[in-house]
Amino acid sequence: MVSDYNELEYYAKIIEDSMPDSWRLIKKITGVIPYGHYDGLEYDGSKGILLLLEGDIDVIFHWKDKNEVWHREALAKESLEIWIMPPEYRLSWKRFFVMKSLVPAKEVYSDEKIRVYGYTSHHIESLKEFNEIASSFPSITTGWPDSPYHTGVLSWVTWKEDINLIMREALPPTSTMP
Structure with a gap:
């Protein structure tokens, strides 16, 4: 099953245009499903678009070296x-039976034309620097x-409410049919 990505792109653009000035789009990926929804299960249904958004608040990486000394490095930024x-997409009830399943992205908006899921996390700024730290010790x-x-806390405190509001107010994309 293939989603109408043009329609999904329309709603993605609305979200991109509505995020705070201190936030930016890091990556957009088409043909994906929300994090943790079908962990360990096959899925061949409708897919959508992922927007990886990054704020400007540092997220600190804590690590202890081989001499038992703790370090704190600002290696990441807050992310959403x-x-x-598409509206027909649903989280599988079968994931209940997957042992040690991931915490899934939560639905933050749905109506007859779209479903929106969100997941708060952090985005590592320099994988090279992170990997150097992580691989430099035998056990840390x-x-x-x-x-x-x-924590579930972002500098964009009202992101769920904002997405709900802009999606409720969004007009359906105009048809190209005569």
Whole structure:
């Protein structure tokens, strides 16, 4: 099943144009499903668009070196992953039976024309720097305790409400049919 990506792109653009000035689009991917929805399961239904949005707040990586000294490095920025999905898309009830399943992206808006899912996290700015730290020790303790993945807190505090409002007010895309 193939989604009408032109229509989904229309709604993606509305979200892009409505985010705060301090936020930016890092990546847009077509043909995806929301994070954690079909973890370990086959899926051949409708797919949508992922917007990876990044804010300007640093997320600190905590790590302990081999001498038991803790370090804190600003290696990431707050991020928000938004999936724009066709209205027929649904989270599978079968994922209930997947042991140790991922925490899935949550639905933040739905109506007869679209479904929107969101997931707060962090985006690593320099994978090279992160990998250097992570691979430099035989055994280290690491963590992202202040990541929006754990806290659910972003500088764009009203993102759910804003997306709901702009999607409710969005006019359907105009048809190209005569």
